[in-house]
Amino acid sequence: MFRSVVARDLMLAWRRRSDVFATLFFFVIVVSLFPLGIGPETQLLRSIAPGVVWVAALLASMLSLGRMFANDEQDGTLEQLLLTPQPLYLVVLGKTLAQWLVSEVPLILVAPLLGMQFNLPSETLIVLVVTLLIGTPVLSLVGSIGAGLTLGLRGANVLIALLILPLYIPVLIFGAGAVDASISGGEIAANIYLLAALLVVSLVFAPWATAAALRISMEYFLTSDI
Amino acid sequence: MFRSVVARDLMLAWRRRSDVFATLFFFVIVVSLFPLGIGPETQLLRSIAPGVVWVAALLASMLSLGRMFANDEQDGTLEQLLLTPQPLYLVVLGKTLAQWLVSEVPLILVAPLLGMQFNLPSETLIVLVVTLLIGTPVLSLVGSIGAGLTLGLRGANVLIALLILPLYIPVLIFGAGAVDASISGGEIAANIYLLAALLVVSLVFAPWATAAALRISMEYFLTSDI
Amino acid sequence: MNWYKYSSPAAFYPLAGKLIPWFAIPAIVLFTVGLYVGFFVAPTDFQQGEAYRIMFIHVPAAWMGMLLYVLMAFYAGIGWAFNARLASMMASALAITGAMFTLLSLVTGALWGKPTWGTYWAWDARMTSTLILLFLYIGFISLQATIEDPRRADRAGAVLAVVGVINVPIIYFSVQWWNTLHQGATIRMMGKPTIAAPMLAALLIMLAACWLYSIAVVLYRLRVIIREREQRASWLAQGTAS
Amino acid sequence: MLELINLDCVRGGRPLFRNLNASVPDGTLLQVEGANGSGKTSLLRIVCGLMSPENGEARWNGTNVKSLGEEFSQTLAYLGHRNGIKEELTPLENVRISNAVAGNELKTEDAQLALRLLGLESRQHLPVRYLSEGQRRRAALARIVTGTAKLWVLDEVLAALDTAAVAVVRTVLERHLEAGGTAIVATHHDLQISAGSFQRLELAS
Amino acid sequence: MLELINLDCVRGGRPLFRNLNASVPDGTLLQVEGANGSGKTSLLRIVCGLMSPENGEARWNGTNVKSLGEEFSQTLAYLGHRNGIKEELTPLENVRISNAVAGNELKTEDAQLALRLLGLESRQHLPVRYLSEGQRRRAALARIVTGTAKLWVLDEVLAALDTAAVAVVRTVLERHLEAGGTAIVATHHDLQISAGSFQRLELAS
Numbered sequence A, B: 001m002f003r004s005v006v007a008r009d010l011m012l013a014w015r016r017r018s019d020v021f022a023t024l025f026f027f028v029i030v031v032s033l034f035p036l037g038i039g040p041e042t043q044l045l046r047s048i049a050p051g052v053v054w055v056a057a058l059l060a061s062m063l064s065l066g067r068m069f070a071n072d073e074q075d076g077t078l079e080q081l082l083l084t085p086q087p088l089y090l091v092v093l094g095k096t097l098a099q100w101l102v103s104e105v106p107l108i109l110v111a112p113l114l115g116m117q118f119n120l121p122s123e124t125l126i127v128l129v130v131t132l133l134i135g136t137p138v139l140s141l142v143g144s145i146g147a148g149l150t151l152g153l154r155g156a157n158v159l160i161a162l163l164i165l166p167l168y169i170p171v172l173i174f175g176a177g178a179v180d181a182s183i184s185g186g187e188i189a190a191n192i193y194l195l196a197a198l199l200v201v202s203l204v205f206a207p208w209a210t211a212a213a214l215r216i217s218m219e220y221f222l223t224s225d226i
Numbered sequence C: 001m002n003w004y005k006y007s008s009p010a011a012f013y014p015l016a017g018k019l020i021p022w023f024a025i026p027a028i029v030l031f032t033v034g035l036y037v038g039f040f041v042a043p044t045d046f047q048q049g050e051a052y053r054i055m056f057i058h059v060p061a062a063w064m065g066m067l068l069y070v071l072m073a074f075y076a077g078i079g080w081a082f083n084a085r086l087a088s089m090m091a092s093a094l095a096i097t098g099a100m101f102t103l104l105s106l107v108t109g110a111l112w113g114k115p116t117w118g119t120y121w122a123w124d125a126r127m128t129s130t131l132i133l134l135f136l137y138i139g140f141i142s143l144q145a146t147i148e149d150p151r152r153a154d155r156a157g158a159v160l161a162v163v164g165v166i167n168v169p170i171i172y173f174s175v176q177w178w179n180t181l182h183q184g185a186t187i188r189m190m191g192k193p194t195i196a197a198p199m200l201a202a203l204l205i206m207l208a209a210c211w212l213y214s215i216a217v218v219l220y221r222l223r224v225i226i227r228e229r230e231q232r233a234s235w236l237a238q239g240t241a242s
Numbered sequence D, E: 001m002l003e004l005i006n007l008d009c010v011r012g013g014r015p016l017f018r019n020l021n022a023s024v025p026d027g028t029l030l031q032v033e034g035a036n037g038s039g040k041t042s043l044l045r046i047v048c049g050l051m052s053p054e055n056g057e058a059r060w061n062g063t064n065v066k067s068l069g070e071e072f073s074q075t076l077a078y079l080g081h082r083n084g085i086k087e088e089l090t091p092l093e094n095v096r097i098s099n100a101v102a103g104n105e106l107k108t109e110d111a112q113l114a115l116r117l118l119g120l121e122s123r124q125h126l127p128v129r130y131l132s133e134g135q136r137r138r139a140a141l142a143r144i145v146t147g148t149a150k151l152w153v154l155d156e157v158l159a160a161l162d163t164a165a166v167a168v169v170r171t172v173l174e175r176h177l178e179a180g181g182t183a184i185v186a187t188h189h190d191l192q193i194s195a196g197s198f199q200r201l202e203l204a205s
């Protein structure tokens, strides 16, 4: 049934392909905005590139997270998912996995191109991809908690941002840190290990937290929207 | 009736204060993320500050624009607004004004504080506020077009970013340019005049375009959502 | 003869079919000629060596990219104003071709950049504005892709295209201005090399080829779109006939 | 005087109804009936000008509603399947604001009167978010009742309403007709209007 | 066997009903009636365990539904005011997927059978987004019909349905009861179930 949850969300995503591309291009555009705001000096740009790419990744994943449960809630399918004969933990994990596959993986694939825009050396690009591979699942997992909590509150998107961006900060620091290090010749491995640690932790705890959050918000709905 | 549209939206915003604060915090957090992603070099930070603040403003306004018509559409009140005995142009203008007051003005108020984080000189802060004052209405006006076009579409809030961020670029360039200039002692006035010109143009044309977009969207996605 | 009758997709469909070869074949011929002249006749550039030959693709592509956007907006506007379905379809067809050329100019430009000034990308004004142009194309395309109802897609696209075309010059000049503002940009890329006659010839031939190619491809896409819409209508009709 | 003239409605390439004609003089209620998916909602939206028919037109006092624009909106009140009320606002605020936006400033007493009539007195200060389905529908109806519109276009008006509310709707409609108003109502349940004149329109599917 | 034991329901400090008792043996339908806002939806949600009562409990075969968890979900099918179907998917896909997610892989034929029964055959490949209100409700019902649940909890089941569909719902319910199923249904319109045994529960407001 875990599989059918994933399948369901992948199918829905396929029906909304345009979403996926939109998230992708949002990522690309945000990254490209910064030079326009900051100016074309190659040197300066290269030094901020890791931060910019990572921040853009954060924002992009945050945007797509807003839709993670909200859609299901509005049409009442979320109640059904809650009432399926399987641990909510699995449902959440399934939806999170689907979200990662659909919204984050594409970002990882284009990230190197964006890196080139900032003239990052190729080994740095590799580090960038690796950190994203380890970091983005953390974003999805942690983000799902926020998505669950803010479910049904108005302006959920912005609220989610508010709730989960702080939780993203460690990911940002280690992720961007590693890439930075590979430019300035600092300690790469340490950062990556820390990212991995974050991944393990969130993989274990986040789905539980999200499941709890969902239960709470649903109770809230009962009183809030019949 | 123009006034009552504005009043209506302000009241709704008041009921959803959390949104307003959320947009604000989003702005603050995005700006504050950069020092974390990039590192503490004061010099570097100062040189990127204008760009960062302006990009954050762009993203924040974009996020809140996603909700501009969507909420009214979902509960069917937008139909009522379309059926009110007044030119749609005015309705749109009213909603845009409300959106600006609610979502952009707070940003302008906190911007100086953020500027200080990057220890910008005080005259630069003034320039920052001025550019935001002139620039953010353009964002709202142009953004409302995107909001109208993507109304009722799946994943509208991401698509909207894709549509309008490129259109925001001149605002970004002139806005950040002026601030930048006031740091590096460049041409401030020219940028500000250009911003003002943009404001005038968008003030005249944007509401028409948005009204057209709304008519289009309503007429047709009503066939899709009964 | 009466041209109006061709303003209906159904009537235009066969005409387009007839026209395609008249543009496709010359396009192929000119491409071969142009590439031959460009890569074998034109002399090696004394400062850039062979790398400059990429120009024969790059420059026409860049020009087409910009030009087709304006055309697209024009047709979209017509389709919206006069409710001319064919014009709207034309716009949709142009969008993809234009995006392709823009992308091509970006790629070739980047490839050219590596040998000539040692990096794939710099935030040069022209590069940047070309990139933004690509974004505008993408916005148009994905908006239309997201909307099922073709009539809504046409009109929504039209609004976006028209707004965009008003913005294109603003964007273009703002980017120029931005780039000159910060005196950081060290690389001069578009320094017009004093072009030798065969180079110029190749450039012009390639340009003509691109034109013919665009027309042929757009006509082809137009046919595809017309067919799709007919199928969609009939599919829905039989999908829901009771 | 509302006239429907040779209306054709096609949705997604599938014809719903073909040259449909009707004329609804003032003081008359037109009850639109038909199976699910027969085109009731579509017809009502065409009347409001929210949707364009394939052919034909809807006329209000002789002129096409599409070309009437604002002054037609003044005479029109539409209630669709969705209630068109704001979850954040209380029923009272909803009624007042939606009227204000339509250019009809309302005294609090009048709004409260309507809410009492619809049995929402005890909930008038409770955000709609907390209301039950039927109470939401009632709040939506309060908007119509307080409005000044001459032409009421009500889709599935009785949805989610209990018997008491149905009776209220009936009396409200009768009043409206007696005051010379016009109404076009889509419903699956018979309205049994006694006052005013009454027409049926059966959409075959 | 569903039992409601001394259920108190309070919403926002306002008591809806106080120690409500009922026992619904297998093969029985409990029709919950009451004015708008009397607490029908709340009661049904309590039965599903989607909401906790102030006091008392709902028991399935003797154990509190709250403590039953997953295995209770297996025997439960809930249809609320909202349809719980995906707009992007066709009715057919909706039926199959929502069953699959509930752990009940469905053959296409069976799904189509249910859709034909509910008169959606001609719309089975049309995204729900294009369906009319009643057709959406029908699609939602198809999900219930194809499910394996023993206990049906249906809120306002007849909403937006035309007479034909109402008849179908009736027969479907009768079948379910004859097969030993249990149903608790909130509605404003009488169901007139002939088969199985039939109970009423009137919530005073």
Ligand code: HEM
Binding pocket: C055, C058, C059, C062, C063, C105, C106, C107, C108, C109, C110, C112, C113, C114, C116, C117, C126, C127, C128, C130, C131, C189, C190, C191, C192, C193
């Ligand atoms: C991705 C990078 C690039 C982009 C987006 C780009 C874009 C453009 C555009 C839009 C044009 C047409 C402008 C006009 O003629 O008005 C153009 C022309 C040209 N580009 Fe590039 N370019 C890129 C890289 C390069 C590089 C690396 C070189 C060589 C060093 C180069 C050399 C030229 C030349 C010689 C022309 C023709 C100049 C003229 O006739 O105006 N470009 N490019």
Ligand SMILES: Nc1ncnc2c1ncn2[C@@H]1O[C@H](COP(=O)(O)OP(=O)(O)OP(=O)(O)O)[C@@H](O)[C@H]1O
Binding pocket: B223, B226, C236, C240, D011, D012, D013, D014, D016, D034, D035, D036, D037, D038, D039, D040, D041, D042, D043, E123, E126, E130, E131, E132, E133, E134, E135, E160
């Ligand atoms: N794109 C489409 N393709 C095929 N059929 C469509 C499309 N869009 C709408 N329809 C059909 O058009 C009809 C819409 O009818 P409408 O909503 O007016 O029905 P209704 O009479 O209001 O039904 P109900 O009583 O359920 O509200 C439905 O039968 C629907 O299936």
Ligand SMILES: Nc1ncnc2c1ncn2[C@@H]1O[C@H](COP(=O)(O)OP(=O)(O)OP(=O)(O)O)[C@@H](O)[C@H]1O
Binding pocket: A223, A226, D123, D126, D130, D131, D132, D133, D134, D135, D160, E011, E012, E013, E014, E016, E034, E035, E036, E037, E038, E039, E040, E041, E042, E043
């Ligand atoms: N926070 C709250 N404060 C006060 N009353 C509340 C609150 N939340 C819910 N209510 C009341 O609780 C009741 C909810 O009842 P419920 O939705 O179960 O009614 P229902 O019988 O389903 O009505 P309907 O027939 O309209 O669906 C409503 O009367 C509502 O006004």
Ligand SMILES: [Mg+2]
Binding pocket: B226, D040, D041, D042, D081, D155, D156, E132, E133, E134
């Ligand atoms: Mg309907």
Ligand SMILES: [Mg+2]
Binding pocket: A226, D132, D133, D134, E040, E041, E042, E081, E155, E156
């Ligand atoms: Mg209820």
